[in-house]
Amino acid sequence: MSQIVHLNGKFLPIDQAFVPVLDRGFIFGDGVYEVIPVYSRHVFRLEEHLTRLQNSLDGIRLVNPHTNAEWAALINELIARNEGDDQYIYFHVTRGVAKRDHAFPKDTAPTVFMMSSPLTTPPRELCETGVSAVSAIDNRWDRCDIKAIALLPNVLLRQLAIDHGAVETILFRDGVLTEGAASNIFAVENGVVLAPPKDHCMLPGITYDLVLELAAANGIPLEIGKFTESRIRAADELWLTSSTKEILPITRFDGHPVGNGRSGAVFWKMHGLYQEYKAKVMRSPA
Numbered sequence: 001m002s003q004i005v006h007l008n009g010k011f012l013p014i015d016q017a018f019v020p021v022l023d024r025g026f027i028f029g030d031g032v033y034e035v036i037p038v039y040s041r042h043v044f045r046l047e048e049h050l051t052r053l054q055n056s057l058d059g060i061r062l063v064n065p066h067t068n069a070e071w072a073a074l075i076n077e078l079i080a081r082n083e084g085d086d087q088y089i090y091f092h093v094t095r096g097v098a099k100r101d102h103a104f105p106k107d108t109a110p111t112v113f114m115m116s117s118p119l120t121t122p123p124r125e126l127c128e129t130g131v132s133a134v135s136a137i138d139n140r141w142d143r144c145d146i147k148a149i150a151l152l153p154n155v156l157l158r159q160l161a162i163d164h165g166a167v168e169t170i171l172f173r174d175g176v177l178t179e180g181a182a183s184n185i186f187a188v189e190n191g192v193v194l195a196p197p198k199d200h201c202m203l204p205g206i207t208y209d210l211v212l213e214l215a216a217a218n219g220i221p222l223e224i225g226k227f228t229e230s231r232i233r234a235a236d237e238l239w240l241t242s243s244t245k246e247i248l249p250i251t252r253f254d255g256h257p258v259g260n261g262r263s264g265a266v267f268w269k270m271h272g273l274y275q276e277y278k279a280k281v282m283r284s285p286a
């Protein structure tokens with residue numbers, strides 16, 4: 001079965017899906033996107049993702065082309081038409097096809113593109129060893145709360161990690177932790193989970209919110225605030241979170257071990273809670 005995608009109301013094989021070159025997504029990166037994990041064919045935190053989509057659309061002044069019920073139906077059809085029980089749905093909305101002009105076009109239909117890909121969650125061995133990260137100055141714009149498809153700064157920042165044999169780049173703006181190039185970042189200090197605030201400097205991660213919820217529900221101490229680079233470097237544990245990577249411990253940062261260099265006790269507690277939560281979602285009606 002070939003990968004089936006959705007483009008502007010039609011389901012079709014990916015190699016038959018084309019977008020005109022004047023699409024503003026292609027020309028300007030003028031659009032927003034979402035990535036939603038699907039476990040055992042159950043969409044994970046759909047409502048939260050659709051709320052964030054609405055916020056992103058509002059942020060770029062683009063009308064939502066679908067109701068939440070329509071989005072849910074499209075996503076479920078895409079899941080059904082693709083192979084594999086665990087998938088992730090990428091979808092984006094652009095300001096459509098128009099003569100090139102920075103200003104918004106009038107009466108242009110947005111472009112809606114959706115695809116499903118196989119989801120491979122991090123294996124246990126990776127949770128045990130953890131991953132490496134490097135640091136960089138956060139040189140992005142100040143609306144990082146919008147999940148914009150214009151990702152060039154994130155692309156360059158994430159490539160920096162790859163160039164150094166690491167998986168993620170941890171970003172600091174004015175000496176304060178913001179997030180990763182493609183993930184949110186948490187630290188643990190003396191058993192307390194430290195998280196940056198959801199402001200314009202970071203994407204409000206759906207996984208980030210779940211980690212906060214699970215910490216609050218299970219009595220894990222939590223502090224939300226602006227954390228300096230030196231505090232982050234001295235942390236006992238660092239984690240990254242995202243819809244495709246779930247929660248992963250960062251055990252090396254800029255070539256130095258984080259804490260004792262192994263995945264920490266608070267990580268394992270949170271990992272267990274996250275997996276339990278996932279299992280509950282998978283048991284619920286699709």
Ligand code: PDD
Nearest residue numbers: 035181182183184203205206207242243
């Ligand atoms: N990225 N911050 C940034 C800059 C991100 O790109 C992502 C996720 C996150 C985590 O958000 P969430 O928990 O909702 O996935 C934070 C996705 C997975 C991507 O672009 O592929």
